[in-house]
Amino acid sequence: MSVSSEAVAEVPAAGHPSGRFFARAEFGADPARACHSLVRRLPAGTGAAAVRAHLAALTDRHPVLRGTQLFDETLEVTAGDTIAHRRRGREAGRAVDGAPVVARAVVLEYADGAADLVLVAHRRAVDRRALDQLASALTDPALPVTLPEPAAGAGPRHGAPPELPWGLGDPAGAGRTGTVVLTTTTVARDAAVAVPVAATAAVLARYGGTEHAEFALLTAGPETADTQRSVTLPAGAATALSDLLDAAAHAGTTDGAPLSGAPAVGVLLTEGRAGDVYRPVLAPVFPVTLAWQYDADGTLSGVLRYDEEVLDPVIAGQFAGHVDRLVDALAHAPAGTRVGDVELVDPGEAAAIIAAGRTPARGGTSAATVHELFRAVAAARPDAPALTDADRTLSYGELDARSDAVAGALRGHGVAPGDLVGVCLDRDADLVIALLGVLKAGAAYVPMDVTYPAERLVHTVTDSGARTVLASAADFPAVDGVSVLHPGELTGAPVADPGAGPDDIAYVIYTSGSTGRPKGVAVPHRNVGALLSATAEDFRLGPADTWTMFHSSAFDFSVWEIWGALLTGGHLVVVPYFVARGPEDFHDLLVRHRVTVLSQTPSAFAMLKEADLRRPAGLAVRLVVFGGEPLDVRLLQDWFGRHPHTRCRVVNMFGITETTVHVTSQTLTPADTAAGSRSVGRALPGWSVSVRDTAGRVQPFGVPGEIYVGGAGVASHYLNQEELTAARFGPDPVTGERVYRSGDLGRLRPDGRLDHLGRIDGQVKVRGFRIELGEIRSVLLEDPDVTAAAVVLGGDTDDAAGVRLDAYLVAKHDAVPVEEIRRRAARYLPEYMVPATFTLLPELPLTVNGKIDVSGLKPAAETAETAETAGAGEPADDPVLRVWREVLGKQVGPDDDFFAFGGNSLLAVKLSGALRRAGLPPVTLRELYIHPTAAEVSALLTGREAAGAPGGHPAV
Missing domain, CATH: 3.40.50.12780 (ANL, N-terminal domain)
Structure with missing residues (x-):
């Protein structure tokens, strides 16, 4: 193989949109993500020597091309031979670095006299239209070429790949990519642009459980400049397919915003030219890249390229299949069809998903009490x-x-048998x-x-x-007609x-x-x-x-x-x-x-x-x-x-x-x-789990939804609540099996494992933003000074303007500054997700079931206000009584019982923390039960100090 190249010329920065987008730092690390290629059959009689001469003429007019490399090789096979096909594919898949080399040309000549031009270019300098013009000019230098100047240097890096809740990607898969071929179909010529965009939107909305789908859209063609937009399309279940198609048709033109950031999903939509073999991407531009090409006759073909760090290969195949299904539905669905009418998961696929979530029982179930x-x-x-x-x-x-x-x-x-005994x-x-x-x-x-x-x-x-x-307890509350028996009587x-x-x-x-x-x-x-x-x-x-x-x-x-x-x-x-x-x-x-x-x-x-x-x-x-x-x-x-x-x-x-x-x-x-x-x-042997959408349909692998549980563990009913029983227990509309609708959010993995994602109602809304409290808690727990955390919705929840987020934390030591925790959280969370208050506690209170009890938590700001007003008009000289009033209110007297005044184990934790902050030893929950008044606790601490007892008792 022979090669020639020209010296690299410095080029000025330019404002070409394509150049700016494809100059990002991550494309420098993996230039294949920013490269595209074209294979074109050369006119008869045009060989490597002519292409080399034409390239020399072009570089005089376009300095950016001076770094272009030109290779040529003669193959001892015909153009239609498998070896020739493989060689063309290999050359079309080899990227250029974009700086300094913006393009590479390869001329392959065959034994039957035919020759192909393989042209690979970096999109920071050569967009789709320019690539087409460049291929033409290399056979006829008189043809015009509009080559935009590339963006200089490398643009900003946009960080780690965004996570897709349904992608199930493997961090160990960083650097590995995969490809899934999308089904080729024929659609009406005027719908060729809208159909793949609308299909992607519908699938993303279903996967995300949203009414709208947001993704990147890159459009390109031999006659028009590239565009990159961030588009949001209405694709909820009630959206008519005709309306979705209409919105998709305008998505790449007047609608949408200039592309920024690093979206997880992108659609590349390219118009093809007869006779050319165009490859829009050599590696995923986005973690999930759907590259479509439409031809003049309405033929629509595409490929899904993806990063395994973001998208599991099984999920990639599933996602591609669902996009194919929506493409077919959009092309052939009768008038009046809505997005929700299209079954994303067909019966065979649903059966396979349900089977993955079921574990057969071992030796049958017990027939004994x-x-x-x-x-x-x-x-x-x-x-x-x-x-x-x-x-x-x-x-x-x-x-x-x-x-x-x-x-x-x-x-x-x-x-009697069948009775209930408390x-x-x-x-x-x-x-x-x-x-x-x-x-x-x-x-x-x-x-x-x-x-x-x-x-x-x-x-x-x-x-x-x-x-x-x-x-x-002798004081178990009396209920008419109910006998209370003591164990000693039994x-x-x-x-x-x-x-x-x-x-x-x-x-x-x-x-x-x-x-x-x-x-x-x-x-x-x-x-x-x-x-x-x-x-x-x-x-x-x-x-x-x-x-x-x-x-x-x-x-x-x-x-x-x-x-x-x-x-x-x-x-x-x-x-x-x-x-x-x-x-x-x-x-x-x-x-x-x-x-x-x-x-x-x-x-x-x-x-x-x-x-x-x-x-x-x-x-x-x-x-x-x-x-x-x-x-x-x-x-x-x-x-x-x-x-x-x-x-x-x-x-x-x-x-x-x-x-x-x-x-x-x-x-x-x-x-x-x-x-x-x-x-x-x-699922345990004899149990089954599946994940459903709001209509009870089986969700694809990885897609979040409500967890349904079936099998040997499903309870009989809710006592005296027939309507609730009917709503939560009953036959599965898909399998007919009796199941329980859990109200929990989860996603099923292809290997049948379940990811638990919290309660469906675990989302809260603050200033119009939907927030998962667990996400904030996770960020707080990553702080090395925090050992436990809870986040709750606080403020006036009846007034949207008064709603806020309150964080409660257990720190590794008392000297941890709250402001440092706040500043760190602000580094990882958007402003609207940073809690308004941060309150340090000696430990998070637990319910009798061992779960975090947040029912009576008050943030430090409110506690401080209580302390300021405590004892107004009624001085509290006793430091223990001051703490009592800080926790329970200024009306508490020295001889008032803590528990009779509304105290519980949660407030006991707050009391212990307040005693510490006041410089007093904490008291245990057991001690508080024995000495439930401020006067008694004050005497207890005085006696402990007089006896020289250590004050480091386990805090409640």
Whole structure:
């Protein structure tokens, strides 16, 4: 091969739009993204010598071309030979760097006398029209060429590739690109421009769940200059296809804004010329680039080029197929068709997606009740330890006998099979005995936490229709017609099995409703057995394990803890309430009892992990199960440093009360923490998950939507709420299977794993912007000085002008300046997403279920205002009383009970923090229960100081 080139000339900067766009720094790093190429058959008799002479003449008129390289080669094959075809393709795919070389020409001569010109150019200097003119002028230098001056230097770098929520790209795929050929079709000549643009908009709107689609549009042709626009098209479900086509037809001309930034998706639309082979991109211009060409006869062909860092190859193929489907629909749909009428996912594809989210059951589901399964374990291991609390340990035989006595007593008090029995007991062995006794009596238990306010207890008893309540507190609120029994009264002779079946209700747990009114979820026995059948083998659950019952019996995580231990022969340790609230005390319990299976919400685990970092290694935990709320996997970095994943398995499980605690399972590794994985894994054996749009249609892989759960865990119904039951439980319109609509947002991966993306209603609106609070929390957690964070909507939520975002933070030490945290957040978040207030707390308050409790949080600004007005007209000389008034209000007196005045565990946390800020020692939650007035706490702290006791007590 011979080559010739001219010296490079310096060229002035110019204002050509194409040049400015393609001069960006990232195109310098990968010039193929800014190059295009043209293959044209040379006229007979025109060879390499003529093209070289014509190039010399052109460089005299156009200095920018002086760096153009010219190669020529003679192939010993005919022009139609496969070897010739491959060689043309290879030369057309080789990029030029754009600075200094803006173009390269190759003349390929064949054995049959034919010759091809292969021209490759950088778009910063040679746009589509110029490339066509240059190819013509190299055969006839008399032809005019309009070559714009290239933009000088490199434009700004636009940072990392934008993330597509549905792209599922792999950061490890940076630098790898892929190609998917789009279906060639024929459309009306006057629709050739609009159809591919409209099709892209419709698919992007469906994938994004929006009414509009925004993307970059680059148009080019042999006769017109390139244009680059940022366009936004109406493409919601109600949009008529005709209106979408009309908007698309004008998108590249009068509509749209000049292209800026680095959009994730771009459409390149080029008019072809007969006989030429034009390649609009050699690599993706945008992370997702749809390059279309339309010819004079209306033939429409295209290719999808993509970055694997942004788009998974499976998703790329899926996306291309859906664009093809919309192109066909737009070309042939009858008048009046709307975007929502076009089925993006066809029945075969929907069936494959649903199959990916389903895991077959292992050996079928259990046909036994919970207490029957327990009896089988007790009969096999009567002397093995079953249940331990702070005072005693019961064997399986003893637990079996004592729960039999409770069942007999309940039957003696009139409890009949199928009844609901309320259980409101402290966390000790009596609680577990009572739950098992209720089941053995043929009834279902309705757990209530002893810390619940009286109003909630009354509502639960009244709504459930329970006529009997087992309660340890003498002051359990009176309800007409309801008998309240103390555990000490529950002694009776064993009774015959009442004959309950696996489809009878085992328990009813009340969960928060969107309206604030708790709703009772009725779960059959069969579901609990199915949960253990689905997990016992994988998690190696068995008699060698010791579990903790850490959570409230009114939280469904306790179902997993209690029956997970007792139905697999394990040893269950009941964690007292105050021990569960003290990370150090709980850590001591784990070490003392050699606990092997630990279940935690991420919020509770964050505090335990910090306690573990301060203690000598001594844990025997081999399995940690997360549930109850979304897990930020970065929380595990320190944990894996002390507890390698090869010795302590960490499992993230997504689940809902309405689907029997757990639905999916994902074992986590340090690699997952590094990648920031949001996967909660595949469905458990016997369960299924799928993701749907608002109309219930199956969403494509990667596309967010509402999570539907089917299979063995779906609960029976909501108690006394037929309309809500019908709305959330029912037959799947696609499969006919009974499913539960979770209200959670997720996306399904091609391998069947589910990403949990929060609640659908987790979005808030501030000043017209839709905001996901989890995104702000994630940025705050990336601050090295922040160990925990919560973000809530504050201000006057009834007044759009008064809405604001409030952030609550736990810092690594008291000296962390809030303003530094704010400044860092402002570096990563747009102005409208930066919280208006930042409040430091000693720890985030938790509900009885171990989740973050934000119901009564007040930002520091409001707390300060309260403090300024506290005691107006009534001086508070006692520093403890001043703190009391700061938290509860100026009307509080020294002898007023903290809890009677509206205090709760959340406000107790605020009280502890306020005491610290006032230079006083904090008090524990236990101490506050014992000394609930300001005067008593003041005396307690005075006595502690006089005795020389340290003030570093665990904060509430």
